[in-house]
Amino acid sequence: MRTAEEEQEKLRRFVDEWRSHIWEKLEQFDSTSSQAAARDVGDINEDPVQIVTKPLEGFTVLDLIATDNFPFNKLLIVLAHDCHEILQLRKQALSKVYPRLVVFGLRSASEETALEGELQKTFARSFKFFQDLLEFVSKLRAVLSNLVQQLEAIYSGDTTKSSRRPYAAFWNVHLRTAVHCLAEGFTTLITIDEIVAQNTSIGHSISLFKRMLHSVRSEPSAFAMEPDQVESLDSEVSKVDNVLMGGLFQRCLQEDFYGNLEIQKLKTNRQCLDEILFCVREGLLQSLARLDSLREYPYDREKLFGLIAVWVWHSWMIGDAPEKKLTKLVMELQRRAPVLHLFCNVRLVPLQFLIGHLPSWALSSPIIKEARRDAGVVNTSYLAALDDVLSSHSQTLRSVLVNWLVSFDSTVSPVVQQLAIHAMLGTRFKQLTQGVCLANRLRHILRATIDIHAYLEVPINKEQLKKLRHVAEILKAVEAMFHRRSSETALGLGHMLQLAQSQILRRLSPLKAQLEADLLAMSRSTGVFMLARSLTRSGKDMDTKITDALAAVNVAIKMAEGCSSMQSNVILRLALDVICSPNSKVPDDVASEMMDLCSVIELVADVHNVVKLVTDCSFLYWSRDIMPACFKMLYRKTGEARHLQLVVSAFRDPVNLMITGNADLSVIESYEKEMEEAISNELVAPLCRDIETDLRLHVHSAHLKGAVNINPTKTYGEMRHLAELKYGLELDDIHLPGQTLEQGVDVLEIMRNIHLFVACYTYNLNTQVFIERVSNARNRKYLNTVNVRHVANSIRTHGTGIMSTTVNFAYQFLAQKFIVFSQFLFDDHIKSLLIKEQRFYKEIREKGGKDYPVDRAEKLNKDIRKLGLTDDGLSFLDQFRRLIAEMGNALGFVRMVRLGGLHYCSSASGFLHDLDKEMSFQEASRDAGITAGGVYAGKILDQALDSQKISLEGMDYLNILTTVFSQELRSNDNSHLKNFFLIVPTLTINAVEAMLQAKERMSKRGRDASNGMFTDDGFALGLAYVLKVLGQNKDFDSLHWFDSARHHYLAEKARIEDGLDMDGIGSGMNGLQIWSQKLASISEEEAHNMQLVKHLNT
Structure with missing residues (x-):
């Protein structure tokens, strides 16, 4: 319950x-x-409710094809099922497969390279999709194989059994629809191949995942897996790798594609191969005739390439040089469209495809060799042609589309009722197809121009970019118009399709009557005999052809009278292939008209998806570098400001692609943030700046004395009122701090960029001040400083809440630095040196010694320096010292913020009573008989004082930052940190040497003075902090390092002074010569020790 x-x-x-x-x-x-x-x-x-127009068929192929001609039924059912299945799989690939593959592995703009293990995780999350992809490919290959077998059986040349073969009458029928569906299937496989090849993240992730599985196989229990599970997973991943990386289309050129069909049998069936070649040639001629014109359909270029793929497959089957005329036709396509776009940004170069897949005997053709030689010239000419079309014809196309927008809006509008119903439906039908074809042409110009410039690495100039932006605007305007009139279009779509189908029926009705008359005239047998003959395919050949033609006409009429679904359109096309056979009585022009009507019906029936396709600009994601420039152009041309929404809509299309492709949320958010920044930087910021300039000019032109008597509060108040009157803007209230002339550096900016601050400033512990490094101010004659007063001013401006936020930022910064700190000590070279030091120190302790010798620390410094230097001459120990100094600077900043908070609290409470005494203003007000408002004011004051007291007492931030890291860094997982105290002596020597060099540079000029500094207490603070966090203070004290260093350098000082005893040298010229000889005999190391002694004494 x-x-x-x-x-x-x-x-x-x-x-x-x-x-x-x-x-x-x-x-x-x-x-x-x-x-x-x-x-x-x-x-x-x-939209809360979206209208999607899509004809749905309520019957299966078996139900739709039901005539009295049973052999014809069987043949048509098999072909229709295969063709429909291929088209369904292609539709599934467009909506589900391609987007997932294209967006696989996309990273946000902040991630230049994938993080360690990120690709493996991405592949693991998408592994189910790749398994489904294998099933998809397997199913598509099976359907293509079955279609090839059916075509081979239909066009079999076994004439000895022609009387018994049920499809002998189809030998002269050109099954264009079946061949085109075969081309669609090949195109789908090739598109997947190209996406996988161009998206290197797919192959790289599979390779890394397999490598990871090899590691898992050695210890499966550590990953909570059984050995059988690991082997099974490895087998599945290898299967994905072999199928996707081996080339799906290349496998279709091998024998395993044909299933039970003997490959030799297909190669010897010349009639089948010739029929397929005829359909390829005819399809290429028809599509080429429409190419680069306003009659080009959205899928024409994909169909063109699919036919080329069928030609490649045919070249492998015949085993001989291809036909010259068809080869010239294919090369003509290569010349007119050297780059084709299969999906989104996936480009395919036909010539490269032919070189990679044609057999050697076909590649030896002189026509192909010539095309390979002229490839560079063809590409350059194609680029020039596209630029010419963009500059000279894009304006014409835009004008045509603008006229279409106005015409379509007025014609489709429900208030237009002047025309007759048939004329109005015919006009709407024509405008639907015209709008789709126009948008498809513009989209091709937009995508091809951008892509060919990127492919040939030719930059796009400003004028071309302006025209490309106009094209994108028109495309999105077309999409908006279809969307705006979607309800009216949906209401009339069914009637428009019926009107187009009626034109096919009007051409089929006379043909049906004529066939029935011919069949009646030739019939001299009883009905029973006719039925038996139709079942066995015996009797006269002409009688059988007429019977089949009549059955095809009946099927075509039935499809034209029904729903315009994908199944019905496929069956209608197959029936028309039979009707329009070479020996039929259908004129060529009538056959061509019916085929064109079928194409238009298919386009209009799926107009919702077609409009989305021809107006989709998701390929702009890979050219998003032009986005800021497009927005900048909009701002410069005030008359085009109304186009902003269209441009934003065009650049937002990639988001829909990412959502469909199941991209990571971080990628989508990163791209949306990139769009927002572009709009903010190129539109909002300049607009705000220009409005502010205009307001200032207006205000100061009326107050000429503003430069003498500055009153920002009054000036900004007048600007605020003027903005409301002139622009209708409601500006925020003025929040200027009263009588505050200087605030200094803002703590918030330092906090947000603490990683830069600690690297560019040095800390002085005594004076509590940060001083900018000289190297960071090369173009200035002064250095910035940050002190407690600046921090107190920032707290006064932003409130005491920033103190806790500063600690949080410092914690995040220290966490990152501790990772680098751990990596340095985990390095094999460093770890081995520290192990040696540990062994040496242990031997000293066993012998009764207690001081860590200075010579040993200097030797370790030299050994680490031998490991290598950076371009700036820094050793690994120098970088490690800087790391600790930056950590100390961060702690010094936290300490300064704490002191700044105390300074602010003490200044704010200077005129109050002693906060330690218990006193309530609320109680005092009530006792004094003040009104309720006064008592409430006393309560508010008490709360403010309590808050002030809490802020004044505060918390020990340094202790918190110590405790939060101690437990983790002292665990067994970080055991390599236990020898850190042994490297501290070497670090101190390295720090003293660096400080001496920095102080010497302070007195120099030029480039040598760039790295000078006179304080770096951040190193000492960071060193003490790390020892505290690691709990190694006692270990370090046991080294007696400072005592050892003091004794060592005092001894060095005495030895050097004894060697330079001026009393024993004498005077005069002779004494000067003796003193010079002794000074020259001092080694570089002794001179360095003298400097260290001097520094130690100071």
Whole structure:
């Protein structure tokens, strides 16, 4: 009972949330003009209800094909099923497979390279998809194999059994639809091949995942897996790798593609291969005739390439040089379209494809050799042609499309009722196809121009970019128009399709009557004999052809009278292939008209998806570098500001692709943030700047004395009122701090960029000040400083809450630095040197010694320096020292923020009573008989004082930062850190040497003075902090390092002074010569020791 109540409660909450969401959407649809305008240009993905027009068939292929001619039925059912299955798989690939493959491995803009293990995780999350992809490919290959077998059986040349073969009458029928569907299947496989080849993340992730599995296989229990599970997973991954990386189309050129069909049998069936070649030639001629014209259909270029793929397959089958005329036709396509786009940004170069897949005997053709020689010239000419079309014809196309927008809006509008119903439907039908073809042409120009410039590495100039932006705007305007009139289009779509189908019926009806008359005239047998003959295919050949033609006409009429679904259109095309056979009585022009009507019906029936295709600009994601320039152009041309929504809509299309492709949320958010930054930087920021400039000019032109008597509060107040009057802008209230002339560096900026601050500033512990490094101010004659007063001013501006936020940022920074710290000590070279030091120190302790010798520390410094130097001459120990100094600077900044908070609290409470005394202003006000308002004011004051007291007492931030890291860094997982105290002596020597060099550079000029500094207490603070965190203070004290260093350098000082005893040298010239000889005999190391002694004494 409780479970039922819980489910009921879940349903109730779901309904409430859905109702709330719908009401929010409906509130956007207001009757006001402004809301209506927003509705016209709004995001079409935000509609509460979306209209999708799609004819749905309620019958199967078996139900649709039902005539009295049973052999004809069987043949047509098999072909229709195969063709329909291929088209369904292609549709599935467009909506599910291609987007997932294209967006696989996309990273956000902040991630230049994938993090360690990220690709393996991505592949693991998509592994189910890759398994489904294998099933998809297997199913598509099986259907293609079956279609090839059916074509081979239909066109079999076994004339000895022709009287018994049920499809002998089909030998002269050109099954164009079947061959085109075979081309569609090949195109699908090739598209997957090209996406996998161009998206290197797929192959790289599979390789890394397999490598990871090899590691898992050695210790499966550590990953909570059984050995059988690992082997099974490795087998599945290898299967994915072999299928995808081996080339799907290349496998179709091998023998395993044909299943039970003997490959030799297919190669010897010349009639079948010739029929396929005829359909390829005819399809290429028809598509080439429409190419680069306003009659080009959206899928023409894909079909063209599919036919080329069939030609390649045919070249492998015949085993001989291909036909010259068809080869010239293919090379003509290569010349007119040297680059084809299969999906989104996936480009395919036909010539490279032919070189990679044609057999050697076909590649030896002189025509192909010549095309390979002229490939560079063809590409350059194609680029020039596209640029010419963009510059000279794009304006014409834009004008045509603008006229179409106006015409379509007025014709489709429900208020237009002047035309007769048939004329109005015919006009709408024509405008639908015209709009789709125009948009398809513009989209090709946009995508091809951008891609060919990127392919040939030719930059796009500003004028070309401006025209490309105009093309994208028109495309999105077409999409918005279809969306705006979607309801009217949906209401008339069924009638428009019936009108087009009626034109096919009008051409088929006379043909049916003529066939029935011919069959009646030739019939001299009883009905029973006719039925037996139709079942066995015996009798006269002409009689059988007429019977088949009549059955095809009946099927075509039935399909033309029914729903325009994908199944019906496929069956209709196959029936028309039979009807329009070479020996039929159908004129060529009538056959061509019916085929064109079928193409238009298919286009209009799926107009919803077709419009999305021809107006999709998701390929702009890979050319998003042009986005800021496009927005900048919009701002410079004030008259084009109304096009902003269209440009934003074009650049937002990649988001829909990412959502469909199941991309990571971080990638989508990164791209949306990139769009927002481009709009902010190129539109909002310049607009705000220009508005501010205009307001300032207006204000200062009326107050010429503003430069003498500055009153920012009054000036900004006048600007605020003027902005409301002139621009209708509601500016924020003025929040200028009263009588504050200087705030200094803002702590918030330092906190947000603490990684830069600690590297560019040095810390002085005594004076509590940060001083900018000289190297960071090369172009200035002064250095910036940050002290407690600056911090107190920032706290006064932003409040005491920034103190806790600073600690959080410092914690994050220290966590990152401890990772680098651990990696340095984990290095094999460093670890081995420290192990040697540990062994040496242990031997000293066993011998009764207690001081760590200075010579040993200097030797370790030299050994680490031998490991290598950076370009700046820094050793690994120098970088490690800088790391600790930056950690100390971060701690010094936290300490300064704490002191700044105390300074602020003490200044704010200077005129208050002693906060340690218990006193309540609320109680005092109540006792004094003050009104309720005064008592409430006393309560507020008490709360402010309590908050001030808490801030004044504060917390020990340094202790918190120590405790939070101690437990983790002292664990067994970080045992390599236990010898850190042994490298501290070497670090101190390295720090003293670096400080001496830095102080010497302070007195020099030029480039040598760039790295000078006179304080770096951050190193000492960081060193003490690390020892505290690691709990190695006692270990370090046991080294007696400072005593050892003091004794060592005092001894060195005495030895050097004894060697340079001036009393024993004498005077005069002779004494000077003796003193010079002794000074020259001092080694470099002794001179260095003298400097260290001097520094130690100071």
